[in-house]
Amino acid sequence: MTMEREGRRGDIEKGAQVLSGQLGKTVQRLRKAYNLSLSELAEQSGVAKSIISQIERNETNPTLATIWRLSKALDVSIEGVLADTDDRPILQKQSRADTPLLVSNDGKVRLTIIGWIKTVEWLQWYEISAEPGGALESEGHQRGSVENLSVITGEAEVDVSGVVERVRAGETLRYRCDRPHVIRSVGDTTLQAVMVNIMKAAVLD
Structure with missing residues (x-):
């Protein structure tokens, strides 16, 4: 039994090494999706900043323990991290538990x-749920970025550097979201909305 377990562990670690090229891209995309710096991810995961940097640049083959710590910090299953390969079918379902x-x-x-996560550097989308009085404050994104807010229920007030507009169901x-902006829930009911960010929109360059 011991030999079998060791053999399986060896297969897993070998698989992690094979996937290290994709792993680095996955870790970087997830980190950017959370707007985390290398230092912040290092603090949350307990993995040294230098090691994370090497993983993202595909300069090292991380151990399974390291991958596990990063997956916990990035709120995604270890299977989800390791399975992110280029030859994976496009048909892909993500469970609620694996949705950050x-x-x-x-x-x-x-x-x-x-x-x-593969599109986070140029296209991002989110679901927003905000109780009355709740506010989502954001710093400016990359120059030329455009945010699209579609309200499903409730009412939102969007403040872009002092210019305010209301959006209803x-x-x-x-x-433009390349400057500080705030989304506030101003209705009597919970705001439900979908937000799509187009990063570095060519139309504004």
Whole structure:
């Protein structure tokens, strides 16, 4: 039994080494999706910043323990990290448990990352749920980026550097998000919306 376990462990570690090229890209995309710096991910995962940097640049073959720590910090299953290969079929279902969720400090805003990690550098999309009075504050993204907010239920107030616009159920608001902006839930009911970010939009360059 011991030999069998050791053999299986060896197969897993060998597989991790084979996938290390894709692993680095996956870790980097997830980190950027959470807007985490290398230092912040190192602090949350317990993996040295230099090691994470080497993984992202595909300069090292991480151990299974290291991959596990990173997967926990990035809120994704270890299977999800290791399975992210280029030859995987496009038909792909992501479980609720593997869908990253961010919650504001006051608990009023929930931001679900439903976008594909492969597109995070140029296209991102999210589900927003905000109780009345809840606000999602964001710093400016990359120059030329455009945010598209489609309200499903409730009402939102969008403030882009002092310019304010209201968006009601069934409406979509597009605005430059390369400057500080705030989305507030101002209706009497919970705001439910979908937000799509087009990064470095060529139309504005």
